[in-house]
Amino acid sequence: MKRDEDLGALSSEEIVKRFEQLCIEQYDAMDREERGRVNRLVWRIHALEMELKSRPGDQRRLLRRFFGHSNMQVRLSAAHANLAIDYPAARREIQDIADSKWGPQCGDAGMTLINLDNGIYRPT
Template identity: 65%
Template structure:
């Protein structure tokens, strides 16, 4: 979807689309459809960037997805909110890592490792 089209969506519509695309990404990961996974990653990123561009940086609304039944939704929402609420996002990422729900638990563990080593500037 083009940036212009994303601008026409409400915050609630973006959150719903974000969750739907993350679920599609999770399904594509299970089917080992890497090309589709990569495409969805870009679309999910674009939604987060649209929220960031809105007055007051609206990415905070993605925190409503913390605790979602789908681990990929939770992980993507937490990663997108790291720059605006580091503590809450890190807790969510830690919970995903601790869940042992793979592959998201592995991705969450790697994110924590990077935060603790090379990416401490996000704190």
């Protein structure tokens, strides 16, 4: 995905596929400790999520297909994206990730749960 690419021109399915691809790239970059790349991917993934959110009916629900995905970063990102849409299912997915002890995603998941419980994080 190029920086200047018009996400609005992509179908929701194309965005979902790119979401998965970029999350896998982010996982690999984390594994190689490429912090700059990880951070750049965060913004690209966020842009995809916001494009889905802006579509009629809030299309982030399409990312639920990644609950239980073999890549823990894909699972975590999809669960985060769905907290505002299907809180119970997304929270269960985040709890499962926290319980997995698969780092660093389990740490992120655990902090997400703490922040949700303390009212610090309010999904939109």
